[in-house]
Each structure stands twice: as C-alpha cells, then as structure tokens.
Amino acid sequence: MKILLLMRHGKSDWNAAFGHDHERPLARRGVEAAKMMGRFLSDAGEIPDAIITSSAVRADQTVRLASDAGAWGVSLRVTDHFYNTRSEAVLREVRDEPEDTTKLMIVGHEPTWSLLLSSLVGGGHHPLPTAAVARVDLPADTWADLELRTGQLRWLVTPRLLGKVITNGS
Secondary structure, eight states, X not given: OEEEEEEEOOOBOTTSOOSSGGGOOBOHHHHHHHHHHHHHHHHTTOOOSEEEEESSHHHHHHHHHHHHHHTOOOEEEEEGGGSSOOHHHHHHHHHTSOTTOOEEEXXXXXXXXXHHHXXXXXXXXXXXXXXXXXXXXXXXXXXXXXXXXXXXXXXXXXXXXXXXXXXXTO
C-alpha cells in the first residue's frame, strides 16, 4: 500500500509585490496555517517519507514552513510540473517516485488538487481550502502501479477545523 498526502499551499498575499503569479508569497495567515498543519501531521504520526512541491513561491514556502514546524527532516523535490497544470502531469511525477517511499506528500494548487483527489478516490467533490491536507490510501505496491479510482480518502483536515479543535480543547 502507498499513502499520498495532498496539501494545498497556504493562503497567499495578493497585496505583496510580485512580478508573476508564480512569485506570489504567503500571507501571514498562510504562514501560520502551514506551521499548524506541520505540527498536526507530526503529532498525528503522519510525517511523509518524501515531498514533491510546486516551484511556485507560495507552495515552496508552505511545505518548508510545515516541515520546519513539524521537524520532519525529509527529502524535498521541487518541480515546475505542479504549477498551472493538469492531474495527468501530477500523476506522471508521482508515478516516478522510488518504491521505497511509502508515504508521499505533494504540495500544489487548486483546482488541480481537488480534481486529482476526486479522480483518485473515484468521484465526489473534495475541495481543498488553503493549507488543507488530505490522506489517500492507495492499493499499489509501487508508485508506478498507481491507478485512478482505487484510492480511499482516509481524512481531509483544514486549518480552520484544526483551529476549532485546538481552541475548544477537544
């Protein structure tokens, strides 16, 4: 079995100075959400074995902040194939992942991420708010064997939901 963690980048700062959308950084809220999600994943025992992230500044910032906050210490690969793309391009990258990676995190953008999630689990509408993470269990021995409509969505956690749990002490 393989485990795929899909993470959307944190809230970006539309007021920041940037020349191209690819260079748009995180907003303060995005920074805090990325850190919160990193700590959550560590506390939940959901640290990835490896990470592939979009080369967009906001995605790269998100995963580096999450990784630092959660003290993950895992390999990170940056790709241009996750920016302004389609699910098929993302799947090509994922299928190239080495066999010894059991739990892979990919960090990218909407609408591709929610479309990919729906394709992996065989349907439904699964929007990913900023900095949300979804876990999909895949019945594959290798990443190259990954097939659509075979995954099982185990959970989808958003910073807003996590913030409510922490605030309420539940």
